[in-house]
Amino acid sequence: MKYKKVICAVLTLVLTVSIISPLTASALNFTPSSGVDEKGEPVPLSLYSESVYMINLDTGDVIVDINGDEERAPASLTKIMTAAVLLDEFKGSEKKMKEKYVSAGSEAFDELYGTGASTADIQPNEKVNYYDLLAALMIPSSCEAANIIAINLGGSISGFCDMMNEKAEKLGLEHTHFSNAHGLFVSQNYSSCSDIAVLCKYLLDKYDVFKEIVAMPSYQMESTEYHSVGSTIVNTNYMLSSTSDYYYSYVKGIKTGSLDAAGRCLASYASYDGYNYLTVTMGAPMEKLEEDVKKGENDPESFYANDVIYYNMLDHAALYDWAFDYLVSTDFINPNSEVTEAAVEFGDNADYVNLKPAEGYTQLWPKSVSTDEIEQQISVKKNIVAPIEPGDVLGEMKLVYKGEEIASIDLVATSKVERAAVSEKLEIAKAFPRSTEFRYAVYAVVMLFVVYTIGYVIYIQFKYMKK
Known part of the structure; x- marks a missing residue:
């Protein structure tokens, strides 16, 4: 869990914790911390990225949302959708992708010359199999690989963009539109952290080959007529490299993105101790901040002395450290506990029935916040009449934290209450004159x-x- 932290007081992170069961809930806002001060008080965690979206992969619950729906230039995060269209086309078959070779001419390369586009050194008309193209797309962020895939699958780059946008629509991405396959150009090419998170989760859930490729620190591409011994490609996500200042052993991928108009972007996921999180950030600074320039001058041996600082990776490490250290899956409700009772009219064997929660309630919860602060507000239906069956919904329990409702849970009968015919008729007779x-x-x-x-x-x- 060690990494070199850079703390800059630019914003306070907001945590959105939601529940892990089919219950109704409202958002809870917490302030994650980077530690405690000398008084033992939490120190709020500050981030560099302008948009942040973090989910728990095990439940799909949103953990952090800072401008998560804001439409921004996604830079090379665009290539994640290019990968999705390719994987859908081959149904994730590594074998079939390795058997199919394609190439492209100047139509894939001309727009890239002079732009400083990232590359895997694939040449015009060089035949490369789709698996290697996918690896080149995701590992060194090859722009020519994106165009070669687009031209061969879509007939043209614009045709492939139509496929990308159709996929975005199917996935319900409401803040996304693609106009190219690589993200190098920003005109009408935008997405949001929340949409990219949905896309990443789709690929992680569906395609093992995607998970394998995005986790590779490096990869040796197959030999071709242009590269007799193949090409070694290196991942632009330095969190995967054990020799990097940004190495984070729990991170498994996924994709970097850098563009002046987009800032430094990153989609990654990490696993530790049974917890799995996915984080997407956009808009971290491209240039080294002035305070970090001074830090580098004062400590030439530190990574602050490097020409480039990857603030997106620092953000992800800070978020994962916080989540792994301070969030824990917590049981709030025992589904077998009887919490109240309800009066029953015309009961034969009883005039009341005990009530319990319809199901348990578990959610991620900061260790620093006591569950004793959760208030249980219980309400029971009136004029309950027998017969009653176990499981009948007769009440409701609301969990409230500092005035905010976080969950609403049905309360159900624990036993059967039969109707008493004599008492019913007597009661009806008494009530009839009124x-x-x-x-x-x-x-x-x-x-x-x-x-x-x-x-x-x-x-x-x-x-x-x-x-």
Whole structure:
């Protein structure tokens, strides 16, 4: 868990913790910390990236969301969608990708010349199999690999972009549109941290070959007519390199992105002690900050003395350290605990029934926040009438933290209560004089009596007149 931290007071990270069960919940906001001060108080964690989105891969719950839906230039994170279209085309088959060789001419290369585009040194018309193209795309962030894939699968780069956007729509990416396959150009090419996170989770869940490639620190491409011994490509994510200042042993990938218009971007995921997190950040500084220039001058042996500082990787290491050190899966509710009882009318064997939660409640929770601070607000339905079956929903428990509702859990009956026929009839008899039906009946009898009386008087009068 050791890495070289750089703390800059630019913003406070906001943690969004959600639940791990089909319950309703509201967002909870915590401030992650980078440690404690001399008074034992948490020191808020500061980040460099302008947009941050972090999820727990085991549950899909959002852990951190700072401008997560903001539409930004994603730089080479664009290539993750290029990889998705390719993997879908081959259904993730490594064998089939290795058997299919393709190439492209100037149409794949002309737009890249003079741009400083990242490359795997693939040449025009050089035949490369799709597996190696995928590796070149994701490991050294090869722009020519992106275009070769696009032209061969989509018929043209624009045709492939249509495929990318169709995939984005299918995945429900609402803040995303692609106009190229590599992310080098920004016109109409945008996405958000939250959308990239959805895309990454889709690929991690579906394709093992994707997980294998993005975790490679380096890879030896197959030999070709242009490269007789193949090409060694190195991952641009230095968090994977054990010789790097940014090495983080729990990180497994996924993709870097750097562009003046986008800042330094990064999508990564990490696993430790049974917990798995995915983080996407955009908009970290491209240039070394002034305070870090001074740090490098004062300590020439530190990584601050390097010409480039990868602030995106520092952010990811800080986030993972915080999550692994301070978040723990916590049980808040025991599903077998009886929490209250409900009165039951017309019960044969009982006039009440015990209630328990319909299911347990577990969520990631900061170790520094006591669960004793969670308030349980219980409400029970009124006028409950037998029969009652185990599992019938008769109430609700709300969990509230500092005035915020974090979950609403159904309370269900733990036992059966049968209807008592005698007591029911007796109760109905007692209630009948107070009922609307009784009033209607009395009114009807009175009216019948009045009508009968009037009719009888008329009859007597008519009979007397005949005499």
